[in-house]
Amino acid sequence: MGRVLIVGSIALDTVQTPYGRVEEELGGAGTYASCAASLMAPVRLVGVVGGDFPQEHLDLLASRGIDLSGVERRAEGRSFRWVGAYSGDMGQAKTLDTQLNVFADFQPTLPGDYRQTEVVFLANIHPQLQLNVLEQCAAARFALADTMNLWIESEQAALLEVLKRVDLALLNDAEVRMLTGANMLPRAARAVLELGPRYVVIKRGEHGALLASREEFFAAPAFPLLDVRDPTGAGDSFAGGLAGLLARLGKMTWDNLRRAVVVGTVMSSYCCEDFGLRRLQQVTEEDLLERYEILRGMTEIAAWNEPSVGQQ
Amino acid sequence: MGRVLIVGSIALDTVQTPYGRVEEELGGAGTYASCAASLMAPVRLVGVVGGDFPQEHLDLLASRGIDLSGVERRAEGRSFRWVGAYSGDMGQAKTLDTQLNVFADFQPTLPGDYRQTEVVFLANIHPQLQLNVLEQCAAARFALADTMNLWIESEQAALLEVLKRVDLALLNDAEVRMLTGANMLPRAARAVLELGPRYVVIKRGEHGALLASREEFFAAPAFPLLDVRDPTGAGDSFAGGLAGLLARLGKMTWDNLRRAVVVGTVMSSYCCEDFGLRRLQQVTEEDLLERYEILRGMTEIAAWNEPSVGQQ
Numbered sequence: 001m002g003r004v005l006i007v008g009s010i011a012l013d014t015v016q017t018p019y020g021r022v023e024e025e026l027g028g029a030g031t032y033a034s035c036a037a038s039l040m041a042p043v044r045l046v047g048v049v050g051g052d053f054p055q056e057h058l059d060l061l062a063s064r065g066i067d068l069s070g071v072e073r074r075a076e077g078r079s080f081r082w083v084g085a086y087s088g089d090m091g092q093a094k095t096l097d098t099q100l101n102v103f104a105d106f107q108p109t110l111p112g113d114y115r116q117t118e119v120v121f122l123a124n125i126h127p128q129l130q131l132n133v134l135e136q137c138a139a140a141r142f143a144l145a146d147t148m149n150l151w152i153e154s155e156q157a158a159l160l161e162v163l164k165r166v167d168l169a170l171l172n173d174a175e176v177r178m179l180t181g182a183n184m185l186p187r188a189a190r191a192v193l194e195l196g197p198r199y200v201v202i203k204r205g206e207h208g209a210l211l212a213s214r215e216e217f218f219a220a221p222a223f224p225l226l227d228v229r230d231p232t233g234a235g236d237s238f239a240g241g242l243a244g245l246l247a248r249l250g251k252m253t254w255d256n257l258r259r260a261v262v263v264g265t266v267m268s269s270y271c272c273e274d275f276g277l278r279r280l281q282q283v284t285e286e287d288l289l290e291r292y293e294i295l296r297g298m299t300e301i302a303a304w305n306e307p308s309v310g311q312q
Numbered sequence: 313m314g315r316v317l318i319v320g321s322i323a324l325d326t327v328q329t330p331y332g333r334v335e336e337e338l339g340g341a342g343t344y345a346s347c348a349a350s351l352m353a354p355v356r357l358v359g360v361v362g363g364d365f366p367q368e369h370l371d372l373l374a375s376r377g378i379d380l381s382g383v384e385r386r387a388e389g390r391s392f393r394w395v396g397a398y399s400g401d402m403g404q405a406k407t408l409d410t411q412l413n414v415f416a417d418f419q420p421t422l423p424g425d426y427r428q429t430e431v432v433f434l435a436n437i438h439p440q441l442q443l444n445v446l447e448q449c450a451a452a453r454f455a456l457a458d459t460m461n462l463w464i465e466s467e468q469a470a471l472l473e474v475l476k477r478v479d480l481a482l483l484n485d486a487e488v489r490m491l492t493g494a495n496m497l498p499r500a501a502r503a504v505l506e507l508g509p510r511y512v513v514i515k516r517g518e519h520g521a522l523l524a525s526r527e528e529f530f531a532a533p534a535f536p537l538l539d540v541r542d543p544t545g546a547g548d549s550f551a552g553g554l555a556g557l558l559a560r561l562g563k564m565t566w567d568n569l570r571r572a573v574v575v576g577t578v579m580s581s582y583c584c585e586d587f588g589l590r591r592l593q594q595v596t597e598e599d600l601l602e603r604y605e606i607l608r609g610m611t612e613i614a615a616w617n618e619p620s621v622g623q624q
Contacts, residue, residue, distance in 0.1 A: 018495075089495045183330075183401045185518060186536035206497060207519035208531070217610045219520070219533030224498035255614050262613050292616050298529045301574050301608040302567050304601055 002247035003042045005140070006033045006240065007108050007133050008123025009080055010047040010057075010071065014097075015275060016085040019229040025276035026057040028080065029123035029146070032233030033240030035280050036267040037121070038064040039288065040244025044114050046070035046133070050077035050102045060281065069111050077102035090231050091205050110136045119247040121239055122166070124148045127158035134165050142252050144168040146239055152179050164196035167252070170239055172203045185210060186217065199257060201242070201264075203235050211261045218258045221299060223269035223291055230275045234268040237280055241267030266291040314559035315354045317452070318345045318552065319420050319445050320435025321392055322359040322383065326409075327587060328397040331541040337588035338369040340392065341435035341458070344545030345552030347592050348579040349433070350376040351600065352556030356426050358382035358445070362389040362414045372593065381423050389414035402543050403517050422448045431559040433551055434478070436460045439470035446477050454564050456480040458551055464491050476508035479564070482551055484515045497522060498529065511569060513554070513576075515547050523573045530570045533611060535581035535603055542587045546580040549592055553579030578603040 008030030014023045030047045037043045044067040049058070051074065062068055080103035084093040108129055115137050122130040122145040130145055137143075143166040151159050152175060159179075163169055169192055173185060180191035185202055189212035192200040202210040206228075208221040242264035249256045266288050273279040320342025326335045342359045349355045356379040361370070363386065374380055392415035396405040420441055427449050434442040434457040442457055449455075455478040463471050464487060471491075475481055481504055485497060492503035497514055501524035504512040514522040518540075520533040554576035561568045578600050585591040 089489070177401070184538060184540055187538045190538065204519060207516060208533075210533070210536075217536045219536075219610055220613070221520075221522070221531030221533070224522075224529045224531075226496060226499045226502070228496055259614055259616070289616055292613075296613040296615070298531055299611045299613060301532070301604075301611060302571055303608070304571070304604050 001041055002118030002141070002250055003044060004037045004240075004243045004247045005044045005046065005110070005114055005117035005120045005137060006030050006037065006123065006243070007046040007121070007130075008033060008125060008236070009103055010045075010049050010053070011080040011082050012053070013232060013276065014081070014083040015230055015232050017090060017230050018087065019227070020275065022275045024081070026060065027082065027232060027276060029233070029236040031061065032236035032271065032277070032280070033121055033123055033243070034061060034066050035064065035277050036237040036240030036264075036271070037244035037247070038066050039267075039283060039285065040241065040263065041119075041247035043067065043244070044070055044117055046108045046110060046114070048072040048074060048102045048106045050079035051075040053079045060277070064281070070114055072109075074102045084232065086231060089206065090228055093232065108133050115139060118142065118250070119243050120144070121243040122146065122162070123236060123239070127151050127155050127162045130162045131158060131165070134162070142167045142246055144170060144239065144243060146170045146235065147175065149175055149178060160195060163192070166197050168199040168201065169197045170201050170203060170235070172205070172235070176200075176202050186212070189217070201261060203238060205231075205234075209238070209261055209265060211257060213254060216254065218261060220261050220265050220295065223265055223295060224298070225269055225272060228272040231272050232276070233280070234271050237271035238264035238268040240264075262292055262295055263288065265295060313353055314430030314453070314562050315356060316349045316552075316555045316559045317356045317358065317422070317426055317429035317432045317449060318342050318349060318435065318555070319358040319433070319442075320345060320437060320548070321415055322357075322361050322365070323392040323394050324365070325544060325588065326393070326395040327542055327544050329402060329542050330399060331539075332587065334587045336393070338372065339394065339544060339588055341545070341548040343373065344548035344583065344589070344592070345433055345435055345555070346373060346378050347376065347589050348549040348552030348576075348583070349556030349559070350378050351579075351595060351597065352553065352575065353431075353559035355379065355556070356382055356429055358420045358422060358426070360384040360386065360414045360418045362391040363387040365391045372589070376593070382426055384421075386414050396544065398543060401518065402540055405544065420445050427451060430454065430562070431555050432456070433555040434458065434474070435548060435551070439463050439467050439474045442474045443470060443477070446474070454479045454558055456482060456551065456555060458482040458547065459487065461487055461490060472507060475504070478509050480511040480513065481509045482513050482515060482547070484517070484547065488512075488514050498524070501529070513573060515550060517543070517546075521550070521573055521577060523569060525566060528566065530573060532573050532577050532607065535577055535607060536610070537581055537584060540584040543584050544588070545592070546583050549583035550576035550580040552576075574604055574607055575600065577607060
């Protein structure tokens with residue numbers, strides 16, 4: 001079994017949704033992705049926290065077997081904080097406050113043994129930092145990167161360099177349109193692939209995910225949740241689940257990529273069911289398989305040429 | 313093989329998209345649905361046109377075997393006209409002008425032999441007219457109805473009565489949220505089912521369609537088009553394809569409903585490829601099967617318990 005290296009934020013989130021509010025909850029892209037990936041494969045996390053960061057949060061991650069030797073602890077600094085709110089269909093967070101604190105001058109440095117990790121997930125950080133990480137772990141067999149509208153607008157050159165070097169790019173529908181200028185998502189997906197990566201996943205929130213290679217598309221619906229209590233971290237849980245399954249399977253085939261997108265979909269669904277990591281951290285392999293099979297069942301298209309079709 | 317009765321508008325559309333403009337093109341919900349359904353099963357159309365309606369348009373529909381004896385021709389009246397424009401992701405039309413003309417006091421009256429039709433599609437017309445039609449064809453084995461935001465806001469009592477009496481309700485995501493007050497689409501689907509119909513289809517444009525029964529969900533992605541030249545009529549082509557396959561298969565099972573949603577998806581994809589009916593009218597059964605199989609392939613989720621999963 002391979003391992004997963006995850007580089008991203010470790011945060012204290014204050015989140016308001018129609019279902020309630022949490023203050024200084026364990027959050028951050030690196031955290032969500034690590035939690036999801038660690039159900040599938042051993043995880044190594046790279047990030048930074050301040051002296052105010054609750055030890056219990058680190059203990060929780062460690063209890064999942066996540067290697068925290070790449071998490072820098074700056075005793076004198078304050079941890080990254082994010083304050084956001086969701087309303088309506090909760091498709092997008094409204095950011096009310098961002099305090100980068102120790103994250104402002106985060107320079108990811110990989111412990112020596114991290115450099116041989118098989119699968120690398122670069123969560124949404126400055127593309128120049130993503131490049132630095134890619135240089136440090138050139139032996140990785142598969143790298144995937146997330147990004148955001150800010151970098152697409154302001155750091156396009158570095159971002160394009162990242163896209164040249166990763167195997168899979170993760171973007172949401174608004175980001176992929178912004179990056180490529182294409183309105184139709186299948187065309188936008190193709191345009192991203194022309195920038196370098198072998199695969200692209202377009203995350204569409206409640207509408208699921210679209211995976212594309214140069215030859216094919218794979219569409220996975222979102223898991224049909226009746227309630228979303230807090231979508232924070234859904235995209236990162238998706239990416240973590242995806243990276244985790246790829247590491248576990250070892251072979252980065254198209255079929256395994258498809259399976260990995262479904263595992264990511266399941267992980268993000270559990271993430272959305274409660275605030276922070278509350279539900280995600282309890283997910284068992286049995287839970288995962290249950291929703292995996294439900295998604296299989298709810299997407300299966302019966303063959304046309306069965307006896308009942310084409311005749312009365 | 314069963315037949316399909318379609319009640320809806322027959323229009324002259326002027327449409328502007330980033331790909332061009334057409335003037336007084338054959339359009340209307342009843343027209344699109346009939347064209348799509350007629351590839352699958354015999355169709356009977358109910359609608360109204362004015363004395364100015366080009367005979368060639370009626371000839372086109374007749375050439376597809378569509379029974380036009382339910383189309384009222386008012387020599388003294390002007391035909392229904394719609395002017396709309398699309399931009400960006402073309403998810404929604406901007407209506408620039410609507411001239412109801414003869415459609416304003418349209419009172420659908422079914423020729424006697426129409427009353428025995430097996431499948432009835434009530435395209436988007438006033439819900440009171442939909443009710444009138446349902447009373448005229450009480451022997452129908454399966455009825456489906458489309459609607460729009462205007463009726464949800466202004467004619468809710470009549471619309472709720474329609475929903476009690478049909479087997480399947482078709483709504484887009486904005487409409488289903490407006491009707492039910494539920495933000496999450498799976499919950500909104502359930503809420504619609506509580507209003508009466510056995511099935512609901514939530515149309516999500518480029519994100520595909522969600523079919524729900526009281527027990528299950530089925531998610532179909534949109535066909536991955538690289539270009540959409542004109543989405544006018546996509547939802548009606550979807551409904552027509554769906555109704556047509558149900559009529560052809562005769563058995564209204566959950567599996568056939570799923571197949572019908574895929575056929576609708578394929579029909580709407582062809583509809584979007586050119587202005588008006590230009591592409592849709594050329595679709596062959598071979599074209600349909602080709603995209604049906606592509607959709608099957610792009611949604612298939614490999615089993616978890618195959619040899620390569622769960623072990624390296």
